[in-house]
Amino acid sequence: MRWSQMISWAAVFALTATAAATTRANAGQGIGAPGPADKPTVDPVKAAAGKNTFVQNCAFCHGLDASGGERGGDLIRSLIVARDRKGEEIGKIVAAGIPAKGMPPFTLTPAQIEELSQFLHQRVAEKASRNAKPINIVVGDAAAGEAYFNGEGGCRECHSPTGDLAHVATRFAPQDLQLRMLFPPRPGAGPPIESGQRGPAPTQVTVTLPGGDQVRGVLVRIDDFAVALKDANGSYRSWTRSPDVKVDVQDPRAAHYALLDKYTDRDIQNLVAYLETLK
Structure with missing residues (x-):
């Protein structure tokens, strides 16, 4: 995929x-x-x-x-x-x-x-169907999922079972855990996190103008035609995209997207089983 x-x-x-x-x-x-x-x-x-x-x-x-x-x-x-x-x-x-x-x-x-x-x-x-029942997707090996989380998956570089993922299994059903793991929501979406925990970091963007000046801020909007951001002062700024305007997006969800090409079905099952233990 x-x-x-x-x-x-x-x-x-x-x-x-x-x-x-x-x-x-x-x-x-x-x-x-x-x-x-x-x-x-x-x-x-x-x-x-x-x-x-x-x-x-x-x-x-x-x-x-x-x-x-x-x-x-x-x-x-x-x-x-x-x-x-x-x-x-x-x-x-x-x-x-x-x-x-x-x-x-x-x-x-x-x-x-x-x-x-x-x-x-x-x-x-x-x-x-009145007899329809939710499919049980918690079929993986939690220990193997924890090993993948801390090792090959690189999940611990951004997440912590005692930080942003503390009690995550009490906030989301297994199906929702899997969906959010594969397709993390944009910052600010979903239910609030618990006090003291950090949520998803906003997507940052750096715009380099033709003269070499750089403007950094939180990405507001980007498409094939324009890019917009809020700078450190909270000011909204936008530019028309062209070959002379360089745009570098730093998306905190990029690591999740990269894993989509690497996961095996078993990796996903094991990770979900591990996340389900974080109650």
Whole structure:
């Protein structure tokens, strides 16, 4: 899995809101009617493949189980997903994107679109089932996870089980621990930390201007066209990006992103098992 794939800002971003708006706009034209009367069938093999596509492109915003995340809505309750059968509705959103909502277009094959659709329908069916139970993901070796935390993973360079991670397992369910470990939230997001503990450090940025002058501060916004920051005095400053303006971003979450290319499934399981002991 590549971070460049995972940082795709919402693989099916804002489906719920867009579907609701589409339904209202097309009322009375036969387009906004409820979805097909037939119940979607799920191919488990295609759904499993679709899960991989979802994790690589969509989980960052919509959560690992598609029930919503920090940036994206609950796709299980999406009207577009409800109207879709084999990717014909979802595919339109994925291919076109929703630039106004921050979602760029994605280039997925027709097979990937259908598999993504199958995964989402599978999640809808699981959610609807009265017998559905949360999957137990605490299946790793806590001791091995602690060794990875203190060794190969390099986690102890930024985190401490008696500091920012003290009692973390009492604040988050295992699924949330795993999601936050793989995709750490931006500073200031999520529930408050306990008194005396440090939270995520803000992302810093250094802008070097054509004349060589440098301006440093907390990153406010960056895209292909501009960069903005708050300097040490709290002043908001921004520049248009060009080859003559050098931008160096120091993101405290970068180490997490780098690990996405290195983790094995077992590493993740072991780390989650270790974090679950921090109560």
